[in-house]
Amino acid sequence: MRWLLSSIAALSLAVPASHGAAAAPAPAALVEPACRAGTAPYQRELERELRLPVDGRQSAADCAAIRRLQQRLGVRPADGSANLRTYRFVVADSIRRNPAQRRTCPAKPYRVTCVDLTRQVLWAQSGSGRRLVFAPVPIRSGRDGLETRRGWQRIYLKNRDHFSTIYRVPMPYAQFFNGGQALHGTRSDLFSSGSGGCVNLAIGDAKRLYNLLVKGDRLYIWGTKPGTGG
Structure with missing residues (x-):
């Protein structure tokens, strides 16, 4: 009898006092804030x-x-x-998805870095099928009067930590292709104004491109940056 009473007492401690008590509420789902951006240029x-x-x-x-x-x-x-930033990312993504949009850049058996000044996008491709070896990314090229030089170019100098003595700005992951003009990274806004003639990329993109290209790599540059005369 004593054993039975002890068992009943132990069982009563294991059962919740109120069987009708509600479970703890789950955390409220995160609600995305209302989208309030107005009409924009693109x-x-x-x-x-x-x-x-x-x-x-x-x-x-x-x-x-x-x-x-x-x-x-x-x-x-x-x-x-x-806005312009979003539009340029859309253009780069469209070029990535559609090989027909890469036809303006010549197809060669070797790697070609393609710089489209009109669409302000850079990518690298290889072979007759224009296989992407560096996916399209937005760039910023030379402003009016300091336009990026067009045509076939070749990487002749690489400098991971270059500093411009002319403009007094860092040029990380610089790859020079024509005089003082280079592919390089910048922390400035890619979607405003223009460079002094260089092809600017976001730092991460510039680093990846630096690690891909070697001295002697070919570039093909064409088109006209919107808002410039050259």
């Missing part, structure tokens, strides 16, 4: 890209769709604005 272009009604006016649906696109492409800030 509204129509992004509406076409996203197959939205093309009216050139930002709607709540447009804003949300553009923000999802920015998140997919890694555009920061992902705020839903149809």
Whole structure:
């Protein structure tokens, strides 16, 4: 009898006092803030890209769709604005996905770094099929009066930690191709103004390209940077 009472007491301690008590509430789901960006200069272009009604006016649906696109492409800030930064990332992604958009750059059996000044995008390709060996990325080329030189070029000097004595700015991962003009990284905004003639890339992109190319590598540069006369 004493053994039975002890067992009942132990069981009563193991059972919750109130069988009807609710479980602890789960953490509230994170709610994405409302998308509030207004109409921006590349509204129509992004509406076409996203197959939205093309009216050139930002709607709540447009804003949300553009923000999802920015998140997919890694555009920061992902705020839903149809700005130049987002448009250039869209152009680079389109070139990556569609080999037909790489035809302006000559197909060669060797590696060619392609610099499209009109679309402000750089990539590297190889072979008759224009196989990508460096995916397209946005760039910033020379501003009006200091345009990046066009045509066939060749990497003749590499300097990981170059510093410009002319402009007094660092030029990390510099790869010179024509006089003082080089491919190199910058922390400046790629989507405003222009360089002194160099082809500027985001630091991470410049580092990856530096590690890929070697002295003697060929570049092909063509087109005209929007807003310049050359």
